[in-house]
Structure formats: structure tokens, C-alpha cells
Amino acid sequence: SQTIHQWPATLVQPVGSPLSLECTVEGTSNPNLYWYRQAAGRGLQLLFYSIGIDQISSEVPQNLSASRPQDRQFILSSKKLLLSDSGFYLCAWSRETNTEAFFGQGTRLTVV
Amino acid sequence: SQQGEEDPQALSIQEGENATMNCSYKTSINNLQWYRQNSGRGLVHLILIRSNEREKHSGRLRVTLDTSKKSSSLLITASRAADTASYFCATDGLGYQKVTFGTGTKLQVIP
Structure with missing residues (x-):
């Protein structure tokens, strides 16, 4: 069966520090991968999506980048x-474009 | 910008009642999905309805899709306290390689 791992679950970082959130998928190959951000009490904003290695599409201009090594x-x-980078970050994968997405448990990032 | 918008933003009902949430979207789609999110957790897929389908059932869930009105509804029958969560609709756009989510309906089921 397929699983998605996202870590860490919570993170408190000072302003100006670097960030690295990792997401891995097991049990499938060539998944579509997504990063979303969710502000408190709000919907999900798509940040990046990838259909293959080193193929990253950015949805909104921001202070973040994504990679798929x-x-x-x-x-x-x-x-x-x-x-303003504080929020709840969710990684997700899907088998094909526009099909059911499977989400990780999220990372709560607080920038102080 | 958001493709889908859910209505109402919040809904509070008694256990046993039915809950109806609506989703409106802006552009033509291939399919529409509904997801559930418990507080502080990831999203869980509930149901997918294709653009050529009008109604779909899964257990206590019933989803309708009206492509002429660009809207969908999610009905949860005989609600339970465990149904308390936020519910999101998600749509693709024809030719797009991504799914975008609405702002969600926060459902509270009171025991």
C-alpha cells in the first residue's frame, strides 16, 4: 500500500532562518506531488506541484522554493x-493528474 | 485565486440531522472532489464526481453536480458527532495539471 510521510509535525523557526520540509511517498512510482499551505481557518493554497523529477511548477510568487531530487x-x-511564512504546510500525492489526492499529516510552521 | 467556494462557511447541527454543504466554481472542470479535514490534520478524500455524472453516493454521503450552474453539493445524512470537521471541495480545470481547493465549510455536529 502507498504511504506518505511528512516531517516534522511542528516547527518553530526565527525570522531569517532557513527552512527545509521533506515529504516522501512509498509504494508507488512517478506520483504527482504537491505542496499546499493553509492559513489558520482558511482553505488550501497550492504552492508547487511536480509531475516528475526536476519538473516543478510554482503557483504563486513567494519566499519559498521546491525541489524533487x-x-x-x-x-x-x-x-x-x-x-508571513507561518502556516500549516501539507504535502500530497496523486497517481495521475486530477485524481484523488493523498495527504500527509502536515507541518505546523511558526516563524517568530 | 480560489477556484471553488464553499457555502456556508460554518454549519452547526444536532446529531441525527442532515448536513448540506455547497460548492461553486468558476471554470469548466473534469471532475470535482470532496475532502474532509479534522482539526490540525491532513485532508482525507471522500468522493470524486466526474463532469458527466450528476449524482454519486458513498455510505451516508451524497454528492450532486450541476455543471450548468457550476455547483456541487455534499449531503451528509444522519450526522454523527464524529462528522465534526471541515469539508472542502476541490476542482481541476480543463487542461490543468493541478487541483485547487475551496475555502471550506466548518461543520459542527452537537451530540
Whole structure:
């Protein structure tokens, strides 16, 4: 069966520090991968999606970047965090475009 | 911008009652999905309805889709306290390689 791992679950980082959130998928190959951000009490904002290794599409201009160094690994990064980067970050995968997505448990990031 | 918008933003009902949530979207779609999110957790897929389908059932869930009105509804029958969660609709766009989510309906079922 397929599983998705996202870590850490919570993270408190000072302004200006770097960020690296990792997401890995097991039990499938060539998944579509997604990073979403959810502000408190709000919907999900798509940040990045990837249909293959080194194929990353960015949805919104921001202080973040994403990389996919391996087929089932998706990394969300920042060189210098801003207060506005605080939020709940969710990684997800799907077998094909526009099909059911499977979500990780999320990372609660607080930038202080 | 958000593709889907759920209505109402919040809903509070008694256990045993039915809960209806609506979703409106802006552009033509291939399919529409409904997800559930318990507080502080990831989303769980509930049901997918394709653009050529009008109604779909899964257990206590009933989803309808009206592509002429660009809207969908999610009905939860005989609600339980455990149904308390936020519910999101998600849509693709024709030719897009991504799914975008609405702002969600926060459902509270009072025991």
C-alpha cells in the first residue's frame, strides 16, 4: 500500500532562518506531488506541484522554493523565513493528474 | 485565486440531522472532489464526481453536480458527532495539471 510521510509535525523557526520540509511517498512510482499551505481557518493554497523529477511548477510568487531530487521525494525550502511564512504546510500525492489526492499529516510552521 | 467556494462557511447541527454543504466554481472542470479535514490534520478524500455524472453516493454521503450552474453539493445524512470537521471541495480545470481547493465549510455536529 502507498504511504506518505511528512516531517516534522511542528516547527518553530526565527525570522531569517532557513527552512527545509521533506515529504516522501512509498509504494508507488512517478506520483504527482504537491505542496499546499493553509492559513489558520482558511482553505488550501497550492504552492508547487511536480509531475516528475526536476519538473516543478510554482503557483504563486513567494519566499519559498521546491525541489524533487528523487521520484518520491519532494522538498519545500526557504533561504530566509519571513513572519508571513507561518502556516500549516501539507504535502500530497496523486497517481495521475486530477485524481484523488493523498495527504500527509502536515507541518505546523511558526516563524517568530 | 480560489477556484471553488464553499457555502456556508460554518454549519452547526444536532446529531441525527442532515448536513448540506455547497460548492461553486468558476471554470469548466473534469471532475470535482470532496475532502474532509479534522482539526490540525491532513485532508482525507471522500468522493470524486466526474463532469458527466450528476449524482454519486458513498455510505451516508451524497454528492450532486450541476455543471450548468457550476455547483456541487455534499449531503451528509444522519450526522454523527464524529462528522465534526471541515469539508472542502476541490476542482481541476480543463487542461490543468493541478487541483485547487475551496475555502471550506466548518461543520459542527452537537451530540
